[in-house]
């Protein structure tokens with residue numbers, strides 16, 4: 001097959017190296033000095049809530065938006081000065097959104113393949129391979145307008161893979177998908193890496209980053225607030241967490257202050273349930289805490305120590321709460337949290 005993508009320079013360890021990227025919209029710094037380093041051949045997740053600056057970061061890395069400050073290299077090529085080379089090294093999902101709705105899945109893929117310079121036979125063959133790979137063979141001849149959201153995304157990914165780009169950007173590839181379709185996407189993303197691509201994805205789901213990524217950057221309000229493997233991030237919040245149920249709701253605020261002072265951590269307070277949750281780094285401090293609470297005349301209804309949840313990981317890192325993902329199957333054995 002003819003090479004459609006530029007060959008990755010040999011010995012290039014880093015697919016992405018971004019230094020102090022900044023993008024300001026009006027007086028709002030949507031991306032505020034982002035550093036990222038993605039090793040070639042890995043899956044990297046940029047994790048953060050809505051509005052954190054994920055898409056803006058991706059747009060700069062994919063040459064679609066010029067950074068106001070900082071710089072970024074893709075396989076060693078500068079995204080501003082060498083954007084024409086960078087574009088030949090990357091695949092971005094979503095870029096094929098304007099395909100013809102009345103054409104079938106296979107027709108769409110064949111058209112893209114032809115546009116990329118493949119011959120008729122080769123284009124057909126590649127389209128069939130990709131449809132098979134993405135479990136779309138049965139739907140191959142259906143017009144796109146009859147596709148479900150999940151099928152559409154898989155086709156979108158398939159289209160971006162026609163020429164097997166060395167680096168693939170996936171901006172929230174599973175947001176809004178049902179759990180089964182999400183699992184299929186995860187499989188697909190793993191396949192991309194097995195085929196030799198590097199993947200940078202963004203997500204609002206902690207579990208997704210945990211499940212897929214070799215490394216994770218947590219991004220909040222335009223800044224990377226934590227970086228590491230999932231295990232490193234979890235370890236950074238302590239091994240277990242302390243849960244207190246306060247008897248009288250009027251004591252909640254005072255109790256929270258004492259917890260934070262004594263344990264020297266941030267806590268998660270829920271006034272509805274009357275519970276305060278805090279990461280516990282040293283078990284000994286709990287004694288000090290109980291004494292301090294008693295001295296303040298605050299009565300506890302319950303006290304328990306638990307393994308940290310993914311909520312607490314994010315809370316500890318960013319200092320603000322998380323939203324539960326209501327789209328997630330509650331019977332799933334693994335806890336899923338939308339941050």
Ligand SMILES: Nc1ncnc2c1ncn2[C@@H]1O[C@H](COP(=O)(O)OP(=O)(O)O)[C@@H](O)[C@H]1O
Pocket residue numbers: 025030048049050051052053054055056057
């Ligand atoms: N073209 C734009 N013009 C003005 N503000 C924007 C634009 N794009 C994004 N923003 C703002 O920048 C912030 C980051 O947005 P975005 O990068 O889309 O976040 P995310 O993808 O993490 O949800 C948000 O506050 C958003 O409203």
Ligand SMILES: [Mg+2]
Pocket residue numbers: 054055056171172
């Ligand atoms: Mg976004």
